[in-house]
Amino acid sequence: MRRATADNWLVRYLLIGIVFAFIFIFLVFPVCVILIEALHNGFGFYWDTLCAEHSLTAIRLTLLVALAVVPLNTLFGISAAWAVTHFQFRGKALLISLIEIPLWVSPVIGGLVFALIFGRQGWLGTWLDTHGIQIIFAYPGIVLGTAFVTFPFVARGLIPLMQSQGKAEEEAALTLGANGWQLFWRVTFPKIKWGVLYGMILCNARAMGEFGAVSVLAGSVEDRITVPLQIEQYYLGLDQGMPRAFALASILLFLSVVTLAIKVGLEWRRLAHNIIRTH
Amino acid sequence: MGVAVNHISKQFGTFPALHDVSLRVERGELLALLGPSGSGKTTLLRVIAGLEIPDEGQVIFADEDVTEKSAYERRAGFVFQQYALFQHMNVFENIAFGLRVIPRKNRPDSAAIISRVSELLKLIQLEGYEKRLPSQLSGGQRQRVALARALAIEPRVLLLDEPFGALDARVRKDLRKWLRHFHDQTHLTSLFVTHDQDEAFELADRVVIFNQGSIQQIGVPAELRKNPQNDFVREFLDV
Numbered sequence: 001m002r003r004a005t006a007d008n009w010l011v012r013y014l015l016i017g018i019v020f021a022f023i024f025i026f027l028v029f030p031v032c033v034i035l036i037e038a039l040h041n042g043f044g045f046y047w048d049t050l051c052a053e054h055s056l057t058a059i060r061l062t063l064l065v066a067l068a069v070v071p072l073n074t075l076f077g078i079s080a081a082w083a084v085t086h087f088q089f090r091g092k093a094l095l096i097s098l099i100e101i102p103l104w105v106s107p108v109i110g111g112l113v114f115a116l117i118f119g120r121q122g123w124l125g126t127w128l129d130t131h132g133i134q135i136i137f138a139y140p141g142i143v144l145g146t147a148f149v150t151f152p153f154v155a156r157g158l159i160p161l162m163q164s165q166g167k168a169e170e171e172a173a174l175t176l177g178a179n180g181w182q183l184f185w186r187v188t189f190p191k192i193k194w195g196v197l198y199g200m201i202l203c204n205a206r207a208m209g210e211f212g213a214v215s216v217l218a219g220s221v222e223d224r225i226t227v228p229l230q231i232e233q234y235y236l237g238l239d240q241g242m243p244r245a246f247a248l249a250s251i252l253l254f255l256s257v258v259t260l261a262i263k264v265g266l267e268w269r270r271l272a273h274n275i276i277r278t279h
Numbered sequence: 280m281g282v283a284v285n286h287i288s289k290q291f292g293t294f295p296a297l298h299d300v301s302l303r304v305e306r307g308e309l310l311a312l313l314g315p316s317g318s319g320k321t322t323l324l325r326v327i328a329g330l331e332i333p334d335e336g337q338v339i340f341a342d343e344d345v346t347e348k349s350a351y352e353r354r355a356g357f358v359f360q361q362y363a364l365f366q367h368m369n370v371f372e373n374i375a376f377g378l379r380v381i382p383r384k385n386r387p388d389s390a391a392i393i394s395r396v397s398e399l400l401k402l403i404q405l406e407g408y409e410k411r412l413p414s415q416l417s418g419g420q421r422q423r424v425a426l427a428r429a430l431a432i433e434p435r436v437l438l439l440d441e442p443f444g445a446l447d448a449r450v451r452k453d454l455r456k457w458l459r460h461f462h463d464q465t466h467l468t469s470l471f472v473t474h475d476q477d478e479a480f481e482l483a484d485r486v487v488i489f490n491q492g493s494i495q496q497i498g499v500p501a502e503l504r505k506n507p508q509n510d511f512v513r514e515f516l517d518v
Contacts, residue, residue, distance in 0.1 A: 175330070175356070191367060
């Protein structure tokens with residue numbers, strides 16, 4: 001039997017064509033450009049750029065930021081998902097919506113908010129200044145901005161997952177004498193671990209690539225620059241700016257590919273798992 | 280003595296689930312809570328296990344008031360309607376769970392855990408199924424694993440929520456006989472919830488008839504049939 005929607009081959013090929021054109025123009029083409037431009041001056045130049053002082057400092061800072069942000073947001077995501085699925089409280093729906101705010105707000109605005117709070121002219125500026133604590137234009141500020149932008153990633157995946165699993169197994173564990181700690185590690189966590197990992201990977205990818213919020217909070221202090229900001233610096237620089245910028249960008253590209261591979265792997269694993277479960 | 284609840288009341292929002300319920304389960308007794316769905320029987324079971332906190336009243340195990348104690352301190356064996364087996368653990372680990380979470384100083388060593396689980400597997404006639412996952416078991420087998428898991432902690436009382444509800448008719452009959460036999464051997468104080476009259480009357484020493492959150496009548500099966508105390512009991516039992 002032919003389905004009505006499958007009839008028009010023209011529409012079909014047109015739509016498929018549009019999708020492929022989009023993917024090519026917006027994904028494949030830029031990726032090729034990055035790689036070609038990065039290697040424009042030869043592999044030696046590429047390697048030297050990656051090993052340059054500026055690049056290494058930026059890579060180190062980016063890794064340090066991710067190292068703080070990912071655990072922070074994982075902890076937050078699990079807590080939020082646990083609270084939403086295990087407790088009844090007022091404002092639950094509101095909380096779920098609020099978690100998503102960073103997805104709607106421009107990252108630059110997110111960065112500005114923290115600048116307004118912690119900056120020299122900000123609410124807490126004078127107090128922080130007199131106590132010698134620097135947040136804006138320093139590591140804590142970059143972490144704050146990045147954490148803000150990436151904070152829904154773990155929670156958003158876990159909430160529906162934990163809601164669909166219900167709390168029957170947790171209740172069973174309780175009646176069998178498990179305390180809260182044992183309950184979480186022996187019963188809840190094994191059921192959500194792939195979801196947690198999935199969220200962490202997305203959070204990590206976003207954290208390392210974040211530009212907007214960080215550009216407000218990091219300013220332009222030389223050794224307080226993350227990879228995306230350093231890419232901009234190279235790009236604006238006069239001496240071989242393009243190849244340098246693209247060389248460093250290839251690091252982020254590499255990260256994206258790895259993230260994508262892990263993500264596909266996890267999805268595949270989850271699918272296989274579900275098939276085993278239901279048969 | 281076994282288990283008692285005194286003047287238990289519980290509301291969910293504005294819905295009164297339990298209203299001034301008092302009940303004693305004698306030591307070694309098998310008691311059925313019988314009533315239509317939504318009558319509050321499961322809620323009462325959950326209050327006894329500590330999974331729901333009553334608004335008023337006390338729960339007593341032996342002579343100890345456990346009302347303020349959390350579920351994990353009560354040692355009440357609970358068999359859930361949908362079994363709630365740990366899907367990621369095999370049969371052995373499911374049954375061993377309650378032993379593995381005992382505080383270290385009282386926890387049996389691994390040899391003792393193995394021997395206890397083997398004993399229980401024998402009791403539920405599932406020897407050789409240690410490595411199976413719950414998803415690889417039939418309904419009746421899952422049910423028995425859930426029971427063994429609850430028994431592993433040597434519970435002070437055994438609570439069963441619609442224990443045969445999800446099984447087909449033949450398995451249900453077999454398990455019913457098996458449970459009665461099991462109870463006659465162990466005399467573990469037990470309380471089970473059902474909406475099936477035959478099940479309650481065939482299995483239980485005494486039956487508690489429940490409706491709209493309160494007890495309508497308590498008695499041995501013959502007495503309930505002979506002297507229904509109100510219209511609800513008369514109609515529900517169809518006598």
